[in-house]
Amino acid sequence: MNTRDLVLVALFAAIVIVLGLIPPITLGFIPVPITAQSMGVMLAGCIIGAKRGALAFLLFILLVAIGLPVLSGGRGGLAVFAGPSGGFILGWAVAAFVTGLIAERFVHPANSEGRQFAGFFLASVIGGIVVLYAIGVPWLSAVTGTPLLAAATGSLVFIPGDLLKAAIAALAARAVLAGYPLLPVRA
Amino acid sequence: MLTSLYVEGKSWFHRVPVRAKLIALVIVSLLLFATKSLTLLLPAFLLCGSLYLSLGMTLREAISRVGFIFFTILVLALVNLFLLPVPDVAALILRLTSLVLFAAAVTATTTIGAFMDEITILMKPFERLGLLRAADVSLALGLVLRFVPDIFARYQAIREAHRARGLPVRPLTIVGPLIILTLKDADTIAAAIDARGFRRQ
Numbered sequence: 001m002n003t004r005d006l007v008l009v010a011l012f013a014a015i016v017i018v019l020g021l022i023p024p025i026t027l028g029f030i031p032v033p034i035t036a037q038s039m040g041v042m043l044a045g046c047i048i049g050a051k052r053g054a055l056a057f058l059l060f061i062l063l064v065a066i067g068l069p070v071l072s073g074g075r076g077g078l079a080v081f082a083g084p085s086g087g088f089i090l091g092w093a094v095a096a097f098v099t100g101l102i103a104e105r106f107v108h109p110a111n112s113e114g115r116q117f118a119g120f121f122l123a124s125v126i127g128g129i130v131v132l133y134a135i136g137v138p139w140l141s142a143v144t145g146t147p148l149l150a151a152a153t154g155s156l157v158f159i160p161g162d163l164l165k166a167a168i169a170a171l172a173a174r175a176v177l178a179g180y181p182l183l184p185v186r187a
Numbered sequence: 188m189l190t191s192l193y194v195e196g197k198s199w200f201h202r203v204p205v206r207a208k209l210i211a212l213v214i215v216s217l218l219l220f221a222t223k224s225l226t227l228l229l230p231a232f233l234l235c236g237s238l239y240l241s242l243g244m245t246l247r248e249a250i251s252r253v254g255f256i257f258f259t260i261l262v263l264a265l266v267n268l269f270l271l272p273v274p275d276v277a278a279l280i281l282r283l284t285s286l287v288l289f290a291a292a293v294t295a296t297t298t299i300g301a302f303m304d305e306i307t308i309l310m311k312p313f314e315r316l317g318l319l320r321a322a323d324v325s326l327a328l329g330l331v332l333r334f335v336p337d338i339f340a341r342y343q344a345i346r347e348a349h350r351a352r353g354l355p356v357r358p359l360t361i362v363g364p365l366i367i368l369t370l371k372d373a374d375t376i377a378a379a380i381d382a383r384g385f386r387r388q
Binding site for chain 2: 073
């Protein structure tokens with residue numbers, strides 16, 4: 001890993017922290033506020049790729065663990081990992097990695113605009129939703145004793161918001177690919 | 188902007204070495220998950236609660252730090268009430284809240300510097316295998332802390348630019364420029380780091 005990759009990783013972790021400072025947007029038709037921070041997983045994978053994206057989130061998790069209030073709403077500290085949603089926080093690194101792997105395979109700067117968007121959207125959905133919930137939900141079920149099926153059904157509430165985030169992330173990733181491409185594997 | 192969750196204080200828990208606290212956290216969580224008995228979990232909850240409250244925070248600050256997690260635990264407990272017997276639900280709530288309180292106590296009494304020293308030691312084996320360098324991790328952490336205020340100022344500038352043109356402020360139109368502008372700096376920063384020879388490459 002060269003110095004540029006190291007800096008990209010650090011700057012992306014910093015971007016994710018800033019996304020947590022942006023006030024959340026509440027939409028009328030779904031009860032869950034859209035925080036820009038949870039979109040960071042999809043953005044990281046799609047913009048800086050699998051390896052650097054995962055490292056950016058490992059760095060972010062380290063910042064949470066050492067007691068900096070970097071999660072949206074000024075949360076942080078070891079208590080976050082001890083709580084029910086600890087699996088989602090730790091799962092972010094894996095989710096960013098999978099998102100990046102898919103994006104690196106399916107999206108090339110030479111592709112048409114629509115194909116790039118489709119590739120980023122697919123990567124965001126599989127990495128940022130499927131993989132993330134596959135880690136977070138069983139963890140939550142194990143920690144809280146809530147039966148797995150009930151925990152999985154309950155998380156369906158968040159899916160519409162997540163799909164919307166995947167769409168926003170895909171559009172933003174496409175804009176970055178057009179304006180300042182970083183995805184082509186260099187790390 | 189990023190003030191640590193460390194709380195100044197002179198309680199006995201402040202003086203316990205970090206490593207002991209982290210090992211205690213692991214042991215406490217293993218013990219808590221090993222038992223379902225309310226006669227053990229209730230005293231554990233009271234102990235962790237009084238430890239957390241004895242650290243010199245105002246009650247309001249103490250609650251605001253763990254309030255969000257407690258809210259999630261309560262919501263899940265309400266769901267559990269329909270699916271599990273009541274004593275089981277009580278045990279689950281006590282176990283999780285105790286663990287959260289203990290973890291919050293460790294965070295509140297440990298400085299970032301102390302954590303970093305411990306992390307450097309934990310990374311030694313990886314360093315020997317050539318997988319990563321402890322110095323790189325510290326450098327990356329420093330870069331993050333240094334650049335968050337700059338990036339936040341950039342976000343505000345983009346938002347003001349939106350307002351000045353009468354555009355609605357939406358994540359979609361903000362995130363793209365924010366990321367491009369920030370990552371464009373990477374080359375300059377990397378060149379500056381290499382020019383100073385921080386990484387000896």
